[in-house]
Amino acid sequence: MAHVCDALWTGWSGTESRLAAEVALGFAADHSNQLIFDRFRAIIDAMKEPHRWLVPVIRVALVLAFTGFTLIQLVGVPGITWNDLQHHAGWKEVAFVTPLVIIFMGGMACLQVITVCTWKLLTLVETDEIFSGASARWVNGIVRAMYVGWVLLACLAPYFYLVAEGDDAPGVLIIGLVLGLVATAVLGLMLVLRELLRRATTLRAEMDEVI
Numbered sequence: 205m206a207h208v209c210d211a212l213w214t215g216w217s218g219t220e221s222r223l224a225a226e227v228a229l230g231f232a233a234d235h236s237n238q239l240i241f242d243r244f245r246a247i248i249d250a251m252k253e254p255h256r257w258l259v260p261v262i263r264v265a266l267v268l269a270f271t272g273f274t275l276i277q278l279v280g281v282p283g284i285t286w287n288d289l290q291h292h293a294g295w296k297e298v299a300f301v302t303p304l305v306i307i308f309m310g311g312m313a314c315l316q317v318i319t320v321c322t323w324k325l326l327t328l329v330e331t332d333e334i335f336s337g338a339s340a341r342w343v344n345g346i347v348r349a350m351y352v353g354w355v356l357l358a359c360l361a362p363y364f365y366l367v368a369e370g371d372d373a374p375g376v377l378i379i380g381l382v383l384g385l386v387a388t389a390v391l392g393l394m395l396v397l398r399e400l401l402r403r404a405t406t407l408r409a410e411m412d413e414v415i
Contacts, residue, residue: 259326259329259330262322262326263323263326266319266322266323266326269315269319270316270319270320273312273315273316273319274312274316276308276312277309277312277313281305281308281309281312285301285305288301289301303359304360304363307356307359307360310352310353310356311353311356311357314349314350314352314353314356315349315353317345317346317348317349318345318346318349318350320345321342321343321345321346321349322342322346324342325339325342325343328342334401335401335404335405335408336405336408337405339401339405340398340401340402340405343394343397343398343401344398346394347391347394347395347398350387350390350391350394351391353387354387354388354391357383357384357387358384360380361380361384364376364377364379364380365377
């Protein structure tokens with residue numbers, strides 16, 4: 205009988221330990237999610253009160269940036285291309301310049317998409333809807349535009365090499381490498397922020413259900 209009691213007590217203690225561990229892990233996960241939500245909440249509150257001027261300033265910067273990107277697309281790239289082809293006519297120059305034009309036009313389009321998505325996210329901040337499903341659409345738009353921009357930047361690698369080789373300027377390769385590293389770091393940071401926003405949005409939805 206004593207052996208049976210000991211076995212039952214051991215099994216009961218093991219069950220209690222497992223339950224306690226599961227409760228502790230659940231509490232730790234909830235606490236981590238709560239910290240993420242609180243940090244995002246603090247950032248949003250800082251943008252709204254008392255710095256009400258911050259969002260309008262960002263909007264003005266976005267308008268100027270979008271206008272600049274559009275001017276580069278409509279005036280800058282075509283003008284430079286036309287001027288270059290006038291001074292260096294020939295099919296080789298056309299073959300060299302055409303991919304550059306496509307890459308720069310695509311890059312400006314990516315920056316325009318990022319600008320529009322950022323504008324939409326600012327609208328969600330102002331209406332206190334940033335922790336909703338609507339924000340995921342615009343954040344995903346930014347991430348996808350960054351992916352396309354990264355690919356376009358990678359397509360410039362042969363040009364960096366040709367310019368560095370032809371002009372004997374190894375610094376051009378260093379500039380290309382730095383641009384690639386910066387683009388990769390920004391893309392990685394955006395992926396982390398997207399995941400944090402997703403967790404904060406999920407926690408907000410769970411809190412709304414409880415309330």
